[in-house]
Amino acid sequence: MPTLSDVIAALEVLWPPERAESWDAVGLVCGNPDAEVGRVLFAVDPVQEVVDEAVGLGAQLLVTHHPLYLRGTTTVAATTFKGRVVHRLVENGVALHVAHTNADRAAPGVSDALAAAVGLRVTGPLVPDPTDPDGRRGLGRVGELPEPTTLAAFAARAAAGLPRTATGLRVAGDPDATVRTVAVCGGSGDSLFDDVRRAGVDVYLTADLRHHPASEALQAGPPALVDAAHWATEWPWVEQAAAQLDDIAARNGWGLETSVSRTVTDPWTAHTPNPAPAPAPEDSSAPAPSPAAGAAAAPRSVPTSSPGAPR
Template identity: 75%
Template structure:
C-alpha cells in the first residue's frame, strides 16, 4: 500500500496548489505523511456526517473539495463542530486533503465534470489561466450542445443529470428560447457575469446567483440563467477525481479502494412553493394596469 505522502503527491500533480486563489486553503489538513493508505473517500464538504461516513467505511484518506478551515482559527477544541471533525479524523487515523480553487482551474477540473454531467461539449475555459500555454485551464467552461434545446429542455436535463436537492433548478428567461451554447461554472458563479456576457453564450448554468447580479445580467442581455444548488454543481467532480485517482492507483499498482460519497450535504433540506397568486393578480384592475 502507498504512503499518504505518495498519494498526496499524486493529487498535487492533478491539482497543483499554485493554481489556487491566494485566499484559498488547499492541501493536506490532517494526516501523517508516513501512514499507509488503502481506502479513499471523495466528497464535497468536510462536515461531520461525511467524516462519520469515512470512519464507517474504513477510509484512510478523505479528499474534499471545500476546505475545512478557510480562515484562521485559534482552536480545534472538540466542542466546536470543526474541532470535532479534526478530533474524529485524528482518532481514526484518517487524513484530510483539500482541492478547491486549484481543482476549479485544473484541466480537467470541476467545471469539466459539470459539463460532462450535462452532456455538453467543452470548447474552452470561460476565464483562461494566463499561465497555461495550452489554453485549457481556467475558471468555468464555455460549452456547445450537440443539438439545440429549449431553455425548458435544458433545465429539465440539468434537473435530471445533477444530484437532486431541495432547491432544484431555478430558471430565468423565456422557456422556449433556443439554447445552442452554454457557460458553466461549478459553485458560486455570479462574479463571472462579465466573462459570460463577453463569451456570447445563450445561457449560463452555475450556483448561488444573487438577486442584483442576476437581475442586471437579465436586463443587459437576453442571457438565460440556470441556478442549481452549489453542492449539486460540484459533486460531479468527486466522480471525476475518483476516476483520476483510480487510474493513478492502477498505474502504480497501489490497489487503492476509491469511493465517492452519495451523502447530500447541501445545507438546504426542503422547498416550499407558495400557492398564493402573484401580487399583480390580487390588485384591482385599475392598479394592475401598466401606466401609459
C-alpha cells in the same frame, strides 16, 4: 500499499496547490505522511456526516473540495463542530486533504465535470488561465449541446444530470428561447457575468446567483440563467476526481480503493412552494366580506392587484 505522502504527491500533480487563489486554504489539513493508505473517500464538504462515512468505510484519507478551515483559527477544541471533525479524523486515523480553487482551474476540473453532467461538449475555459499555453485550464467552461433545444428543455436536462436537491433549479429567461451554447461554472459564479457575456453563449449555468447581479445580467441580456444548488454543481467533480486517482493507482500498482460520498450535504433540506392564490369571487365588483370578529385573516402569498394597477 502507498503512504499518505505518495497519494498526496499524486493529487498535487492533478491539482497543484500553487494554482489556488491566494485567499484559499488547500492541501493536507491533518494526517501522518508516513501512514499507509488503502482506501480514499471523495466528497464535497468536510462535515460531520461525511467524516462519519469515511470512518465507517475504513478510509485512511478523505479528499474534499471545500476547505474545513478557510480562515485562520486558534483552536481545534471539540467544543466546536470543526474541532469535533478534526478530533474524529485524527482519532480514527483518517487524513483530510482539500482541493478547492486549484481543482476549479484544473483541466479537467470542477467545471469540466459539471459540463459533462449536463451533456456539453467543452470547447474551452470561460476564463482562460494565462499561464497555460495549451489554453485548457481556467475558471468555468464553455460548451455546445449535441443539438439545439429550448431553455425549458435544457433546464430539464440539467435537472436530470445533476444530483437532486431540495431547491432544484431556478431558471430566468424565455422558456422557448433556442439554446445551442452554454457556459458553466461549478459553485458561486455571479462574479463571471462579464466573461459570460463576452463568450456570447445562450445560457449560463452556475450556482448561488444573487438577486441584484442576476437581475442586472438579465436586463443587459442575453444569456438566460440557470441557477442550481452549489453542492449539486460541484458534486460531479468528486466522481471525476476519484476516477483520476483510480488511474494513477492502477499505473503504480497501488491496489488503492476509492469511494464517492453520495451524502447530500447541501444545507437546504426542504422546499415549500407558495400556495396557489384563492379563486376570485364570481362577482368581482362585490365587496369582500369582512372577517368575523376575532377571526384571523387568510394568509396572502401573492399581490392581489394586477400588474400596473393602482394600489
